[in-house]
Amino acid sequence: METNYWQIDQQQVGQSQAIEQAAALLQQQQVVAFPTETVYGLGADATSKQAVDKIFQAKGRPADNPLIVHIANREQIKEYVTSIPAHAEKLIEAFMPGPLTVILEHNGTIAKNVTAGLSTVGIRMPDHPVARRLIEVSGLPLAAPSANQSGKPSPTTAKHVYDDLNGRVAGIVDGGPTGVGVESTVLDCTQDIPVILRPGGITKEELEEVLGTVMLDPALAKTGDKPRAPGMKYTHYEPEAPLWLVKGDAAFFQAKIDQYREQGYKVGVMVSKELATQLQAETIKVCGSQADLTQVAVQLYDTLRAFKISDVDIILCESFPEQGVGQAVMNRLTKASSRIVRN
Template sequence: MNTQRLTAGQTGQAAELLRRGGLLGIPTETVYGLGADGLNPQAVAHIFEAKGRPQDNPLILHIPTADWLERYCADIPPAAYALAERFWPGPLTMILKRKPIVPDAVTAGLDTVGMRCPAHPVCRAIIAAADRPVAAPSGNTSGRPSPTNMADMLEDMDGKIDGIVDGGPCTVGVESTIIDLTEQPPRLLRPGGVTLEELEQALGEVAVDPAVTRLMGAGEQPRAPGMKYRHYAPKAPVTVVRGTPADAARYIRRHLDDKDGVICFNEFVPLFEGHPVEPIGPKDDPAEQARRVFDALRYFDGTDVVHIWAQCPDPEGIGLAVSNRLNKAAGFHIVDAAKKN
């Protein structure tokens, strides 16, 4: 298959590709997505084939405006419109009851569906021109780090999909926050660009699903993408070290072997001279860390490192999303530096 490279100005051509049942790489503010017509089960099935994605992992439907919610969702609570007013377009996915028009291929057979209105104007223009909701997970091979630019997505998907639209680098860098509004209190299923603290300000009490901080069991069914399986992982195994930045850096330095690599905050790069190091931003700038964490994980696939150590931000604000992605990349292999130093 020849993967077409489309520019941000070719929204009509991109929309026609979706209407024909094709697979399209689409830019969003979070990560690049692998999109298909969300009402076409055959097109959606091709997403799973291209990614090597487990069939029980549900997808998110992307729409251009909040008024599309009623097309695909039933029993929409007032909280959904309140969140849409505050955070859409933006990096927030809401789990709602689905209507029968949404195929099982999107929802993994669940009676709910994840809905998002992305902030990237090119993405919304393509969806509106196609006049279809776009089902789209991240545009990487399943389990690998998500792509935050066109080149990263092509590394995984060139020749497997019909086209990709170059919308520039992603500004958020981690996937959307997912909040389940079918439960009371609402439940955070995946942290992302809209923080837990912001959701609590808007909704009051918000429960945090255990899968945010641990692996799901083999018999548990994920209610949203990114919950069950090992995700975001480079080829080399990862160990996350949490604690104060200084404690974590000292722990890594003491345990670093010759063939190891390091993901660290900018301030600690000199400590690991002689090793492959990928900085993810200043220790007090979790938003920059979010933009760079997937690039850092992908970087090591081009090296011969046998193990990767990663400093981890505090789980506050968007730092919760960064730590979640690193922990999943590590298969929740986590060391607490404060207890080890």
Template structure:
């Protein structure tokens, strides 16, 4: 399959015509799969009401079909045709965080979505992205778009069109190139069908921000372990992993240096995924910096690119710095734990 690549200016809402977006939207209406940018990561979009279109997502990604997908819309008004009801808490969250990196779980309206989108659940995860290119594409398609991250299943999520092209050229109809994404990590997922609402996946909106908006919120305790039946999109199976095995490492810089030297003594090429601060005080065979601890949002933006970049190296093992879990740090550590398969090297237990 030939994969078309359209370059679109992020300031698309200021333009009077949208030839590339219109062409991509036509393909979506025809049941094709199209990758597009959001403010979090690139999504792999298809008509959420069509079994055949959604099946194309799973085939392109190589993703098991028992994992539910997030649906993307362009205005909150579309919800009335998609969900059974909107709780007061969901309404408050919509006003506070849409458009933006927050997915809300609703009870779905019967007979609207392909069953492949919900993986047999009675609920549906929906969000309204803030990326102007995404909003224009969804609006032009006239369809709610199911859109998981636009990568081969298990690989780090893509934060640029080039990442998408590496994984999916020849497997999808097209890629709408809107430049690099902003947040760098997927949306927060919160279930508003339960009381109190429950965060099922940490992401671009922090638990602290949500609590300030609606009050009491629970966090799914299963976030720290593998699940057999995921309640949230993208939370089953190991994700985000590079080719070389990745371990989270926590300890003082001198101990981390000693650990690296021990692994090097065993004949291993050691990669280090680190903040600017740790990278300045520790040496390894390959060092990839993902941001500064002074501004955790820079780590979120740089994380997936840094993880992916190790695949172009000869690293035998990758040690990833552990970060504080406050704010967006919870999402950073959730993704790193998934990438590591929950494998740790910890000074306190050595």
């Protein structure tokens, strides 16, 4: 398959012929990758099983892993759900457009392979001019998981998408690098007290400022149940080399580097700029600052993708505080890791 590639200036998105061309492919039941404020998504008509099947084929994604439906305006939500509870209305008002996905009971208009047979659907309104314009011009709700091969780190640039999916999708819309860096927060709004199914770009603390009380789903720690939201069940975000999370101070981290070196491993290190100054290793990649976990989130996937298996055998990665967006960062790193090394 030939993959069309368009580069779009966000300031001129309203006059872009590329948007028209990409939207036409979507209307023809093809899949097209596009930027959002979180990561790049791989979009298809959410009302067409045939179109959505092509997402699963392109990604190699398990069929029981539900997809999120992307819309261009808040009013569209009513077209796909049975009702919108009062607490969900507050969230929609506060955080849409933005990196929040609300889980609601659907009315059957969304294709069954989008919802993985569940009675609920996740809906969000991206805060990105290219994404919203593409949805508007196509006239379609777009089912859109991250535009990467299943299991790999999510893409935050069009180059990441091209590396993973060139020849497997109909088109890639390059709208520049994304801003948030980690996926949307997924919140189950079908219960009296909303439940976070996936931490993301909107923090638990921000949600609680609006609602008062929000719960974190205990199932985030489990892998055996049928997933109710993307990212809950399967291993995700894995770099080319095995990633081991290190929980300990700088001295412990350095001791582990030395130990694995002596065992014959080529060791790569993924850490904050503060810890990087205290370590000695052949390959050190900095993913941000301990003082700004938002920056770590933005650089997370790009840093994971920077490690090549030709250069390292294992990646030792710093653990970060699970506060604010750090909760999303550690959720992704835990899913990406194959081992946790503790002090």
